[in-house]
Amino acid sequence: MADIDLALDWTPNTNHTGFYVALAEGYYDDHGLDVAIHSPAEDEYDTTPAKQVATGEATLAIAPSESVISYQTHPDYPSLTAVAAVCQEDRSAIVTLDDSGLDRPADLDGRQYASYDARFEDHIVRQLVRNDGGDGDIDIVTPPKLGIWNTLLEGEADATWVFMPWEGILAARDGIDLNAFYLDAYDVPYGYTPLLLARPETIDDGDTLSEFLAATARGYQFAVDNPAQAADILGETAEGMDNDDPEFLAESQQALTDAYLTADGQWGVMAHDRWDDFVEWLAVNDILTTVDDDPIPASELPTSDLYTNDLLPRRVTALTLSIYPLSLLSTPSGYSLSFPLTTAGSSTVAVVPSGPVS
Numbered sequence: 250m251a252d253i254d255l256a257l258d259w260t261p262n263t264n265h266t267g268f269y270v271a272l273a274e275g276y277y278d279d280h281g282l283d284v285a286i287h288s289p290a291e292d293e294y295d296t297t298p299a300k301q302v303a304t305g306e307a308t309l310a311i312a313p314s315e316s317v318i319s320y321q322t323h324p325d326y327p328s329l330t331a332v333a334a335v336c337q338e339d340r341s342a343i344v345t346l347d348d349s350g351l352d353r354p355a356d357l358d359g360r361q362y363a364s365y366d367a368r369f370e371d372h373i374v375r376q377l378v379r380n381d382g383g384d385g386d387i388d389i390v391t392p393p394k395l396g397i398w399n400t401l402l403e404g405e406a407d408a409t410w411v412f413m414p415w416e417g418i419l420a421a422r423d424g425i426d427l428n429a430f431y432l433d434a435y436d437v438p439y440g441y442t443p444l445l446l447a448r449p450e451t452i453d454d455g456d457t458l459s460e461f462l463a464a465t466a467r468g469y470q471f472a473v474d475n476p477a478q479a480a481d482i483l484g485e486t487a488e489g490m491d492n493d494d495p496e497f498l499a500e501s502q503q504a505l506t507d508a509y510l511t512a513d514g515q516w517g518v519m520a521h522d523r524w525d526d527f528v529e530w531l532a533v534n535d536i537l538t539t540v541d542d543d544p545i546p547a548s549e550l551p552t553s554d555l556y557t558n559d560l561l562p563r564r565v566t567a568l569t570l571s572i573y574p575l576s577l578l579s580t581p582s583g584y585s586l587s588f589p590l591t592t593a594g595s596s597t598v599a600v601v602p603s604g605p606v607s
Contacts, residue, residue: 250283251457256298256307258443260288261487262415263501264335266479271468273486280460288489294394302446303327309447311335314440314527317555319368323540330452331556333445333462333517338508339432341442343374345408347426354430355383363406366391372536373437380435414504422497440527441519455560463562466516469509476502517561524552
């Protein structure tokens, strides 16, 4: 059995359901893997998940696109690479309390933003405020990470960044109305969140990682097909959740399920243009800098270095037939048999046009 240590970006929640399903349903066992999932609560978020991977404490980490860029441009750590998108849609938002009167990002000028202290985070939030017509003059406070949500609820900060299918639903169930500023609504092409990050040597030794991604993809497909059961599995197996109420988990799971897969039903796949757009946006807005605050042109950070889809399980999109002896198979005029096509260890035979395809 190969060992995998996965560092979560937050206490267990429905962003992570597929990992817990894969663990509980034996998918990791099927792929010869011994997987341990670690919450940041284990060290009170003293070390970020990405840094745990960079320093070799963990095999994989969950983090946003900006963490990839941070480690790709840091002189003291390995260049971490994204190997899968956990979610295809960004369901995070900057939020304020509805009764605060802070109804739009521009209203945050002169107000306190509770920050997770990520390298580019505060600059991104300031630019969001500018995009809405404000000055970007926000006061940054950095409370303990795992207590950030409470600083908003208790009035110790005016805004923070949350996942709406988790904290947003928690708030709604408690009768707390929020103003949610989704980044894409204010022309911030944030990339992907969350992602899976790995060190270069983990990617180079690709077999174990490929097995992990294949098993995890099965877990997320299960969650899509069986959201209520997946929520039950998360609640029963994940330790250290900040809310394990079954009704809440079912609601959160249902709200997030349609964000897991691409339009054609694949888990993990990342689009090159989406990475390009984020890097270009960071550079144009003078956010893409070295740790010494020197500007980095977008051309000096090749997008292809930031991510790879090469280790993800591949889906065959051609017509799949039942397996018969080849002597019994016939094809329509102008078509021929193409074989073998392989995916996730299985083989199929497909009918494809024998001439050029337009």
